[in-house]
Amino acid sequence: MITSSYGFAAPRTAREAAALLARHGGMALAGGQTLVAELATGEAAPPFLVDLGRIESLRGIEPRGGSVRIGAMTTLAELAAHRAVPPVLATAARNVPDPLVRNRATVGGSLRPSGRASDLAPALLALGATVHVTGADSAVTLPAEEYLARSPAGVLSAVDVPVPGPADGCAVARFADRPARPPLCAVAVRATFAGDRLGACRIGVSAGGPAQRPTLLERSLERGGDASPDTVRGRCAEFVSAAGFATDGAASADYRAHLVRTLVVRAFDRIAARRVRDGG
Amino acid sequence: MPDRVLGAALKAREDVGQLRGQATYVADLAPPGAAHMAIAGSEQAHALIRGIDTSAAEAMQGVLAVVTAADLDGVLMPLPCIWVPGGTESHFPPHPYGVPGARPVLAGDRVRYVGDPVAAVVAETPEQAARAAAALRVEYEPLPVVLRADEAVRDGAPQLHDTVPGNLNARWTCGDREAADAAIEAAEVVVELDIVNQRTVNSPIEPRGCVGAYDPRTEEYTLWASTQSPHNHRFLLAALVLGIPFTKLRVIAPTVGGSFGTKGYLYPDMALVLHLAKVTGRPVKWSDSRRGLMTSTVQGRDQRQHATLAGTRDGRMTAVKCVAHANLGAYPSTIGPGVATALMGRSITGMYDFQAGFCEVTAAFTNTVPLGAQRGSGRAEAMFMLERLVDRFADEIGMDRAEVRRRNLVPADAFPYDNGLGWTYDSGDYAAALDRALEIAGHGAGTAERRAEARARGRRLGVGIAGYVAVCGVGPSTRMSKEGMLGGTWESANLRVHPTGEMTLTIGSSSTGQSHETVFAQIIADEFGVDPATVEVAHSDTGGSPYGQGTYGSRSFSVGGPAALAAARTLKAKIVRTAAAMFGVAEDDVVYADGAVGVPGDPERTKTFAEMAMVLWYDWDLPRDVEATLDATSYFDPPDFNYPFGVHIAEVEIDEETGAVEVTRYTAVNDVGRIGNPLVVRGQFEGSILHGVSQALMEEARYGDDGRLLDPDLRSYRLPHAADVPFFQLDQTVTPTPHNELGAKGAGEVATVPAAAAIGNAVCDALGVAHLDMPYTPEKVWRALAADRGASTGKEATRS
């Protein structure tokens, strides 16, 4: 039961929505999968709710040259089913096991930090997505990692996702404590190969825990190593230390770090297996 | 498909409405003019109440009434506890009527757990009531908190109740301490384990709710509640809580969405909606939320056991002993103290023929949610302990775990068998169940192959066997009174045949998902040889129905079923007598068969069941000693409990990297005597097993040091999803009980009893550890694997 009272509006444009949010110190309501539960428990008690459901411009998936523009109100189910969406991102959406949640949860809502690990955020990070934010009287575009780190005010209107090229190998891996539950940790890898050598790598990591936001690990593996599982394993241990992770009721920091290492290796294994299969 | 209706796998008639969302639950009731109640629960786990300021709440929009304990003094008595197990020491909070008691409806000068109700608010809407409840200002003086039973009974522990010294509710024993100690002392082999059987949140899909109404003209109260015991609640609420004439309270349970034992208890909300309906002159409704349920409803399990098993090197188990602490929570719940003591303690010998057994349970109050039953209660805690010990014993003497079990089974010719702890097992062929389970599970060479194959995939395979005997069919009333139960435990049925030949069977037990309406119709239809669709089954309304005791302890079919059968047989005898008189022949010349009564081979002198119903309805030309109509009420009080049994075998695989446990196959052979409807019983088996798997793998009611639940809702408290349902291989053996005409034993909860033990044994097998406490969460298992790896690298280091 939601006992707090709040103002409510369902504007038609993102700009109007941003203006309402700014004026009332309100919160945007997208698919409601996080927010409605928080309203019911009292964890969120905003004075004003701005429903984004009627804003046409926040919908749709549109290929644009080397990238795809995905409206913020695109549901995970739509994302999972659309041809123009890079397969690794569609897989990430499909990895949310609950079909009812996939039918409601949106891309925009999935990029707000919630203290829980996210399936979608690592994939967007690894792919190098950029995020468009509409403010009351301005608009900004920023890399997904920056958006996730800062959660700027305004309405997230769309994300642009670069489509991986033929030299890229991409994979996601997740671990949930039971198969149908939200992940304890999720990772996504985009590895760019130069022949057999591994070039640049982007690794998106979401490991949950209080104040733990999905992050991008970019610096490593780039040094042009071979892509053998052993090398990858070694490198993972190098940069995934427990220091960056949280301990809470769901898991300890060192278990989270261990899972991230394991999942990164599994993602690389998947990429390697696909390259073998495709003769690449 | 058997040609008999009883025993046929008919689809449950009640499922359709429930699956389509058409069934009416308490939360769906909307009596005209209903007002809504909210309960303010304590924020503190243990504190003195210095004052409650209700003024702000009273002034809020829509608020009709605010009550605190002060307003209830002399109006609502505390809720009694009706299962007082006794023992060498027994202490309870008082009840003014002298019954053992008791918990106050609202906390007066002290709160004892987070969520302990301190005030109730009635308002026009649920939201207004909730807001006003949140606006109450309670001034607390915090007291130290104790959360574990073993800590609660230590010197210097915080004291919860003035009348309960040392927080000790009961020190209860069964069996022969000296014999057990002597056997352990003399034994070649002794294994011991310390086990924490963790507390779980009982989670029926429908949280509780109730609606109270009061008619000032007749002074009659009506309670609609999600209860599994309407008659019993009527009795207790009228006589011991409200102090009103029995005739002035009617209790109705609409469709109840699961219970698992929780809804047989009296709760403060039930008394409050009735009282506040009178105060406000309006029907008053209260619906719990999922989050609310976490503190409003009795929780399950919660035992700490020190367990010992003694035996010989050649595999004979001689003695079992368990010294346990049971955590009752802050107050004695309606039957919680009995569940935690007798149901657990007397059950610790399971399927095995020990020379000596002994159990001591120290039941204590703590600053946690009151404890009650949970499907398989007591017996599951006993079986987890026992079956873990048996594996330890087998490992210790280096004998195959199945073989150790086989050597110690109570033999098939030993029944009735006195287990030495208070149970007299009725019937069984335990070896047959064990053999069948091993066969289906592909135990033996196949296991070794699968183990190696799993290892190659980076997974460790483990196999766990657990047998069980689960006392059910509560129960013989006199015996239950000796166990400390305040109340009869018989069951009833009224069968009324309408002029058209259709029937209404009104039963005293209540369905909370066990398909009573289908299965009881099968009993009646089978007896009369008619279509079960012509039998309507009514239950769960105390208005105009015979008394009953409710649904718990897997008793409906094995205790209520025989009552229904007896009513049918009474009417059948009357039909035969009437027909003989009509046809002018001796009773012995008339046969009832295939839905008709008559002189065999004489169609002129044969009438169908429906025709006889009409004859008796009109009452024309019948002999004077034949009363009109077909209507009979029967009661059944079983001569003893019944004892279902079985063997379960779980196979798990553990991911070596993550610690995740997957149940890859689950074999269960259950024997519940004769079965009324195999489809319904299979549903109970599957659900029951999942319940045990769920305790083993994921559930735990964790409390923080301040007494707050760490996982207060389903975002973090883990319950099984469809994806957690294992691959089942189910079978049964059928050993009827001699204690009722149906030959039926309890079936609703029994498959829960060994399930956690089977998983526990499988996980410990896979890990190669002596013991690991539940729940087997991935991180816990990963740590156990890491310790194992550490140990083996350590070993290698020493070797080199």
Ligand SMILES: Cc1cc2nc3c(=O)[nH]c(=O)nc-3n(C[C@H](O)[C@H](O)[C@H](O)COP(=O)(O)OP(=O)(O)OC[C@H]3O[C@@H](n4cnc5c(N)ncnc54)[C@H](O)[C@@H]3O)c2cc1C
């Ligand atoms: C049962 C269940 C299972 C789940 N399982 C998984 C899982 O397996 N994996 C996983 O990754 N996640 C899982 N989730 C989380 C789910 O993915 C998120 O709840 C969902 O993505 C949030 O999106 P939404 O559209 O519902 O956002 P809402 O709940 O409507 O909003 C969430 C937050 O984002 C803000 N917001 C939303 N849209 C915008 C926007 N366009 N601009 C600015 N702010 C915005 C809101 O103000 C709010 O703060 C699960 C959730 C549930 C309820």
